Amino acid sequence: DVKVTQSSRYLVKRTGEKVFLECVQDMDHENMFWYRQDPGLGLRLIYFSYDVKMKEKGDIPEGYSVSREKKERFSLILESASTNQTSMYLCASTSGGEYGYTFGSGTRLTVV
Amino acid sequence: AQSVTQLDSQVPVFEEAPVELRCNYSSSVSVYLFWYVQYPNQGLQLLLKYLSGSTLVKGINGFEAEFNKSQTSFHLRKPSVHISDTAEYFCAVSINYGQNFVFGPGTRLSVLP
Numbered sequence: 146d147v148k149v150t151q152s153s154r155y156l157v158k159r160t161g162e163k164v165f166l167e168c169v170q171d172m173d174h175e176n177m178f179w180y181r182q183d184p185g186l187g188l189r190l191i192y193f194s195y196d197v198k199m200k201e202k203g204d205i206p207e208g209y210s211v212s213r214e215k216k217e218r219f220s221l222i223l224e225s226a227s228t229n230q231t232s233m234y235l236c237a238s239t240s241g242g243e244y245g246y247t248f249g250s251g252t253r254l255t256v257v
Numbered sequence: 258a259q260s261v262t263q264l265d266s267q268v269p270v271f272e273e274a275p276v277e278l279r280c281n282y283s284s285s286v287s288v289y290l291f292w293y294v295q296y297p298n299q300g301l302q303l304l305l306k307y308l309s310g311s312t313l314v315k316g317i318n319g320f321e322a323e324f325n326k327s328q329t330s331f332h333l334r335k336p337s338v339h340i341s342d343t344a345e346y347f348c349a350v351s352i353n354y355g356q357n358f359v360f361g362p363g364t365r366l367s368v369l370p
Contacts, residue, residue: 185362245289245351246293246303246349248293248301
């Protein structure tokens with residue numbers, strides 16, 4: 146089975162800190178995605194990547210950046226964390242639309 | 258822009274009763290359709306998918322869904338729910354068979370004893 150691993154399940158950070166959320170997949174998928182999930186708002190796409198060193202903005206990229214130096218790893222970076230970035234962050238990967246997405250377990254980030 | 262509508266944000270149902278969770282999408286082009294389930298504090302898991310062929314699709318945990326092209330719907334059903342089915346359910350669409358999906362807002366299913 147494809148596995149998508151997010152390094153932390155729960156994270157608490159202070160306002161202004163630089164935060165790294167890591168995501169690793171083990172099935173050689175080209176496509177990787179970062180979403181945030183908030184009550185009543187569903188899943189919102191932050192950034193995605195179709196290949197190494199490639200990135201595309203999603204619907205809500207402000208305040209975030211990403212890095213994809215290796216095919217299996219897609220990192221989400223909060224340059225200066227703010228309280229409105231408190232959320233559940235979900236990473237996903239796929240090799241193509243017909244396979245659907247495989248999601249990680251999520252990282253619940255709290256910024257205080 | 259493409260959109261996915263899940264008309265019911267919350268669905269309470271008694272254990273062993275049938276349930277239908279509704280999903281409609283707005284697209285005139287070809288799509289793949291998916292249902293995902295999310296248990297508390299977990300990621301999303303694939304329940305089932307429609308790619309082509311038979312419009313009735315069976316998935317895990319006794320769920321099934323029916324694709325209706327004319328009504329652009331993909332409703333999820335289970336004939337008898339269990340307490341363990343309590344979760345949030347998301348409908349998703351892959352537009353033009355692409356790798357970018359559009360997700361619905363989710364339906365919270367609560368199964369009551």
